[in-house]
Amino acid sequence: MSETLALEAKALGRRYGSNWALSDCSLEIPAGSVTALVGPNGAGKTTLLQLAVGLIQPTTGTISVLGHGPRAEPLQVLPQVGFVAQDHPLPRRFTIGETLTLGRKLNPSWNNAIAETRIDELGLSRRQRICTLSGGQQAQVALTLALAKQPQLLLLDEPVASLDPLARREFLTGVVQAVTETGITVVLSSHIVADLERVCDRLIILANGRAQLVGPIEELLAGHRLLTGPRSDAASVARVHQVIRESHTERQTTLLVRANGHVYDSCWEMHEVDLEEIVLAYLGTTRGAARMEVPAGVAR
Amino acid sequence: MIWVGWRQQRVETMIAAAMLAVLAAVAIPVGIHMASVYSHDGLAACAGPLDPVCGNALGSFQFRFNDLNILFAWATIVPVLTALLFAAPFLVDLDNGTYRLYWTQSITRRRWIVTKLGLGVIASVALAALFIVLATWARTPLDHLNGRMASSVYDSEGIVPVADALFVLGVAVVIGALWRRTVPALLIAFAVYVVGRAFTDGWLRQRLLSPVTTTWLQGSSSGPNLNKALVINEFISDKNGHELAGLPNGPCVQHAGSLFTHTAQCARPNPLGAHVYTTAVYQPAGRFWELQGIEFAIVAGVGVALILFAGWWTNRRIA
Numbered sequence: 262m263s264e265t266l267a268l269e270a271k272a273l274g275r276r277y278g279s280n281w282a283l284s285d286c287s288l289e290i291p292a293g294s295v296t297a298l299v300g301p302n303g304a305g306k307t308t309l310l311q312l313a314v315g316l317i318q319p320t321t322g323t324i325s326v327l328g329h330g331p332r333a334e335p336l337q338v339l340p341q342v343g344f345v346a347q348d349h350p351l352p353r354r355f356t357i358g359e360t361l362t363l364g365r366k367l368n369p370s371w372n373n374a375i376a377e378t379r380i381d382e383l384g385l386s387r388r389q390r391i392c393t394l395s396g397g398q399q400a401q402v403a404l405t406l407a408l409a410k411q412p413q414l415l416l417l418d419e420p421v422a423s424l425d426p427l428a429r430r431e432f433l434t435g436v437v438q439a440v441t442e443t444g445i446t447v448v449l450s451s452h453i454v455a456d457l458e459r460v461c462d463r464l465i466i467l468a469n470g471r472a473q474l475v476g477p478i479e480e481l482l483a484g485h486r487l488l489t490g491p492r493s494d495a496a497s498v499a500r501v502h503q504v505i506r507e508s509h510t511e512r513q514t515t516l517l518v519r520a521n522g523h524v525y526d527s528c529w530e531m532h533e534v535d536l537e538e539i540v541l542a543y544l545g546t547t548r549g550a551a552r553m554e555v556p557a558g559v560a561r
Numbered sequence: 562m563i564w565v566g567w568r569q570q571r572v573e574t575m576i577a578a579a580m581l582a583v584l585a586a587v588a589i590p591v592g593i594h595m596a597s598v599y600s601h602d603g604l605a606a607c608a609g610p611l612d613p614v615c616g617n618a619l620g621s622f623q624f625r626f627n628d629l630n631i632l633f634a635w636a637t638i639v640p641v642l643t644a645l646l647f648a649a650p651f652l653v654d655l656d657n658g659t660y661r662l663y664w665t666q667s668i669t670r671r672r673w674i675v676t677k678l679g680l681g682v683i684a685s686v687a688l689a690a691l692f693i694v695l696a697t698w699a700r701t702p703l704d705h706l707n708g709r710m711a712s713s714v715y716d717s718e719g720i721v722p723v724a725d726a727l728f729v730l731g732v733a734v735v736i737g738a739l740w741r742r743t744v745p746a747l748l749i750a751f752a753v754y755v756v757g758r759a760f761t762d763g764w765l766r767q768r769l770l771s772p773v774t775t776t777w778l779q780g781s782s783s784g785p786n787l788n789k790a791l792v793i794n795e796f797i798s799d800k801n802g803h804e805l806a807g808l809p810n811g812p813c814v815q816h817a818g819s820l821f822t823h824t825a826q827c828a829r830p831n832p833l834g835a836h837v838y839t840t841a842v843y844q845p846a847g848r849f850w851e852l853q854g855i856e857f858a859i860v861a862g863v864g865v866a867l868i869l870f871a872g873w874w875t876n877r878r879i880a
Binding site: 311314315316335336339340342344346348350351352353354355359362363364366367368369370403406410 | 562564565568569572657658659661662663664665666667668669670
């Protein structure tokens with residue numbers, strides 16, 4: 262364990278009433294990474310991020326952020342974490358200038374130059390009221406508030422879900438810019454996969470309250486293959502490789518596998534897969550029916 | 562955080578100040594005018610037992626300025642409404658989710674709660690105090706004549722309005738903390754206040770201290786002066802204070818705050834002859850501050866307990 266961890270969850274669980282939003286979830290997020298947290302609605306993405314910033318408390322297990330418990334030691338964690346909640350809440354009656362003052366008053370590590378520069382770059386005026394801004398502009402102001410705090414870890418909960426494609430692109434560009442300038446660790450939840458590949462280098466697929474797949478995106482892309490072959494012999498492939506999803510037509514079988522080395526059998530035609538297909542395959546296996554057990558070694 | 566809390570409460574403070582300013586704009590000129598009429602007509606001398614000489618002047622004075630009494634009876638609601646206004650910033654942050662913004666800055670949740678609720682309490686108490694000063698000053702001559710025990714006066718003078726403000730603030734923030742809906746919380750808090758107010762006016766207040774019971778020969782001048790007292794019950798009785806059934810006691814009952822004297826109709830000859838007595842159960846006017854103190858302790862105590870509970874709940878239970 263030489264690399265430092267920005268976030269570490271151990272057997273983390275959170276229950277709302279009788280419903281477990283997150284259960285027995287263990288994962289690690291190394292410092293310096295940009296992690297995409299992907300999963301369907303209700304998979305526990307928001308729960309995980311709110312646990313990380315201490316807005317909610319775990320029912321079971323522990324979570325540690327930059328080495329501290331967010332709820333037990335809020336003043337160790339909060340100044341180092343920038344958090345943009347879902348729908349980026351801001352005080353609607355404040356002007357942008359007052360919102361920046363708010364950030365300055367509530368954060369000892371506040372860097373006003375960062376905030377002012379970003380507001381200028383966005384072409385916004387300090388006198389504009391929050392309630393007059395578009396959704397994209399509000400998201401940008403919320404991001405500005407989080408970045409001017411100079412955090413080590415930036416947690417973004419569905420930051421682009423409510424934005425149009427242009428605003429989405431601009432927002433993510435802002436995140437990328439912050440990453441290249443400061444080397445900040447980012448965790449970004451989303452159910453839109455397409456945007457993430459450009460921004461993120463690690464992926465966590467969250468479904469049914471657990472991490473189904475964790476790893477660097479490059480490795481995941483290299484490790485998964487789509488096999489097409491005659492409709493016969495899926496079982497022999499499954500002996501060697503982990504079959505994530507299989508589908509059959511009248512004459513052929515298509516398998517999405519996590520490959521253990523090469524596929525030698527020449528009767529299978531092999532294709533590379535993109536991230537979206539991998540995500541959909543993992544989500545497809547967990548949907549509906551009985552919970553799929555996390556294969557050993559996958560979640561770590 | 563104080564800057565943020567104050568900034569969020571600025572609009573509410575301006576609305577509250579405007580409400581008080583409108584009330585003052587009406588009450589101060591009338592108050593000055595009334596005070597000059599009062600001293601010009603020498604009515605101060607009439608206070609106390611009824612004097613037939615200045616009875617007419619007194620009656621017309623009361624009639625003329627009764628509107629001010631009515632105004633302040635209604636205006637008792639002002640410190641309550643402003644307390645609800647000052648509850649709003651706390652409720653709004655919980656309602657629309659902006660608490661998630663504040664709680665993820667570099668301050669503890671406890672500091673946010675203490676600042677928000679603290680500013681709400683300070684503003685509510687300050688506004689209620691200003692209201693009391695205005696009401697008490699403007700109504701000075703009327704209070705001098707009629708006393709302050711009638712609920713229309715009692716509820717807007719002394720210290721009870723401060724307690725009412727704390728109470729309604731407490732109800733609003735508790736409902737807001739539990740339910741996280743601003744408008745329903747404020748409406749329910751107001752409804753709870755109306756019910757609670759009816760309860761204290763109609764039931765609780767007369768029981769805060771055990772009342773005085775006096776029996777006197779009807780028609781004689783030895784009875785107590787009940788004009789300024791809070792009369793709980795008044796009935797025709799025998800010498801020992803036992804109520805005589807089957808007699809009309811309506812005309813004798815004088816409700817506190819009424820502008821009409823009670824003695825005129827009681828002085829009628831009664832069918833049972835001379836040995837009929839009147840018994841009154843009442844809180845004497847001199848107990849004004851004692852009653853106010855006890856009522857304040859109860860109502861403000863409940864209000865502060867509710868506010869503390871809302872803070873505790875928000876800190877421990879929300880999310």
